[in-house]
């Protein structure tokens with residue numbers, strides 16, 4: 146069994162807490178240990194209080210502006226109250242491209258940083274940034290977030306936030322110590338179906354939740370062998386790691402529905418992987434049977450399935466399947482005591498409402514259960530990345546910072562949804578033995594309020 150707990154730093158002494166808060170200039174926010182607009186954060190002396198000072202204009206620096214990073218920059222340039230002040234990428238041309246976009250949008254040319262792999266540190270030391278946003282390859286997420294928070298900036302990162310248990314803890318501890326937010330940008334929490342189902346769950350349509358099935362099932366073979374973009378770094382993970390390498394797209398929305406870290410928490414998982422075949426077969430077909438990519442050993446089993454149990458007894462199956470021919474899916478099934486809903490295709494069955502034993506199209510329920518956030522933002526998000534959900538997530542990040550509200554997804558969610566990476570790898574390597582989830586909230590999951598229904 147892995148040691149995934151951190152006994153040290155268990156509680157915050159009230160005096161240290163006030164002292165640190167005052168040092169961070171949080172005196173007003175800490176009066177009486179209440180923080181305006183911070184539903185979801187327990188108002189007790191034991192909870193770390195994050196920096197909820199509203200930011201009128203969010204000054205942001207981007208690190209990693211390839212496929213996803215440039216997508217976020219485009220969105221940020223269309224959101225009011227944002228200034229793109231700095232941009233960092235190891236490829237100078239990519240920095241120049243973004244500098245051009247920012248100027249075209251009527252903002253001053255952002256400072257460029259492209260002096261190598263750790264130049265983001267120089268960027269994080271600037272004194273005119275509120276937020277550092279990283280969309281780098283996985284191994285850089287944690288170093289960038291830590292540099293941002295340690296230099297007094299909020300951090301936002303693409304998914305997964307971290308790939309090791311230790312790095313998940315580093316994010317949590319640094320966020321608590323610096324009081325800066327560390328938000329993992331899980332865009333699938335803002336897709337139309339996921340938002341609609343969250344709304345249904347909050348309104349009790351499915352009854353008591355019991356079980357969910359989710360995952361990331363995406364044929365990434367051509368991307369993994371590409372000479373550009375993710376092809377430059379993603380395949381390396383398939384060579385050396387065997388588990389669920391990309392858990393958060395499926396798990397994030399399910400965790401929100403199940404109030405994970407807000408009344409329940411992930412307890413343990415077991416995981417197993419199928420044989421590894423798809424990458425060898427694909428490489429042999431594309432490059433020839435003797436090509437090194439065709440004969441290489443890939444550690445990653447083609448289909449990894451994890452089974453997660455929560456402390457309250459709910460169950461989740463989580464699949465990772467990215468090396469074989471198949472249509473895209475996140476499965477997204479939720480079973481409750483009154484009914485069931487699933488994606489791909491989007492269908493629902495509600496006892497007493499759906500015709501006997503037959504699925505109905507989810508669309509039939511849209512007029513009644515469309516999430517207000519989607520309703521309010523769909524026109525602005527139309528045509529933007531990943532069906533609009535990327536724009537909504539970026540908008541919400543900026544909005545919460547501007548209002549001084551807690552982020553929709555906080556550092557505990559980032560750590561909890563990401564830690565499945567190493568926990569699943571450890572379980573696979575140990576005949577599917579159960580692996581305990583760390584309690585990143587250190588007991589506070591019991592009292593934190595569930596996230597509500599957010600309106601645009």
Ligand SMILES: NC(=O)c1ccc[n+]([C@@H]2O[C@H](COP(=O)([O-])OP(=O)(O)OC[C@H]3O[C@@H](n4cnc5c(N)ncnc54)[C@H](O)[C@@H]3O)[C@@H](O)[C@H]2O)c1
Pocket residue numbers: 208209210211212213214233234235236239261262263264265280281282283285303304305330331332373374375376377531
């Ligand atoms: N949420 C989603 O739907 C989604 C979709 C695609 C990718 N992603 C995530 O986004 C991240 C980036 O993926 P991508 O597809 O944009 O990859 P990419 O390879 O296109 O972009 C990564 C960029 O980071 C730069 N980079 C690498 N190391 C760096 C460093 N040390 N400092 C600064 N820049 C550095 C690269 O030059 C590149 O421009 C990954 O974490 C990935 O998992 C998320």
